[in-house]
Structure formats: structure tokens, C-alpha cells
């Protein structure tokens with residue numbers, strides 16, 4: 001299971017403090033609620049693409065001695081299953097869906113067209129659910145589409161604060177979980193269904 005590490009610095013600052021397993025150690029297991037602190041369990045490696053960084057980062061992993069499941073501590077600039085950082089995706093979606101306000105922002109970094117289209121498709125399909133969830137944090141503004149409204153709410157809340165709320169409290173993914181992991185980003189194994197009597 002992935003949970004978020006509320007890490008506010010740059011990718012490089014994140015990499016510099018990675019050997020410290022102690023300070024971000026989860027106090028209890030999020031999967032079985034055992035109250036014993038988790039033990040360090042190495043790292044896994046993933047890619048992150050940011051304006052100033054394009055490469056692999058390590059992500060801390062912990063093990064729950066009670067249920068023997070692992071928990072990984074994803075830095076909050078990253079989204080599960082997507083290589084680009086939250087900020088990269090935000091800049092691209094804003095430029096594409098709210099071009100009128102583009103003058104007030106930095107332009108999105110260049111990237112393959114197909115990747116942007118993929119984000120756009122996923123964001124649009126999830127925009128209505130995002131608006132409903134983000135209504136806990138921001139007043140829904142007038143907008144002509146759910147995607148534009150969700151973007152305005154993400155802007156007023158702050159993308160990282162919104163990501164933290166969606167992911168930590170609701171297990172919701174900014175761009176939606178891949179179908180194999182829905183709902184809530186966990187692998188689901190459906191048991192056999194009893195035949196109706």
C-alpha cells in the first residue's frame with residue numbers, strides 16, 4: 001500500500017534525506033491498524049519527471065510485523081503509477097483547459113503530445129468526482145465544464161494540498177486509478193459469487 005510522505009522540498013532535497021528511515025516512520029499500520037511502529041524494509045525505485053529532474057528516485061518501504069504487508073512512503077510531489085510530477089501535470093492541464101489565464105503562469109515544459117492527451121482523457125473522466133471531493137476544501141466556482149471547475153478548485157486549494165487530501169483521506173487519485181486498481185488503488189480480488197437461489 002502506498003501512503004504519502006508530506007515532503008515539501010525539491011526532488012533533490014528529497015533524495016538527500018532518504019537514508020533517514022526514522023523521522024517519517026509510520027506510527028501504526030494503515031492496513032491492519034496494529035499499533036506497533038513499522039520496521040524499515042528497504043526501497044523501491046520509480047521514475048519522476050519534473051521541470052528540474054528526470055530520472056529514478058527511491059521510495060522508502062516499511063513492513064508491518066503484525067500483518068506482514070508493506071507500506072511505501074511516496075513523496076507527495078509524485079502520483080502513483082504516473083511518471084510525471086503533480087506540478088508537471090498541473091501546468092500542462094492548466095495550459096490546455098484554461099488557456100485564457102495562461103499569461104499568469106509559467107508555460108508547461110515540452111513533452112510528448114500523447115502523454116498530455118492521456119492525462120487530459122483521464123482528468124476529464126474523473127473531473128466530476130474531483131469537484132465533489134474538493135467541495136470539502138473550496139467553494140465550487142462557476143465554470144462551463146467539470147474539468148474547468150475541478151482545475152479552478154485545484155488552483156485555489158493548491159495542487160499538493162488537494163492531492164494530499166484526496167489521496168490520504170479519500171484514497172482518490174488526481175487522474176483516477178488505473179482500472180485494474182480501482183477502487184481506492186488496491187488490487188481487488190473478487191471471490192466467487194453465490195448463484196441466486
Ligand SMILES: [Zn+2]
Pocket residue numbers: 029030031032033034064065066067068069
Ligand atoms: Zn499491518
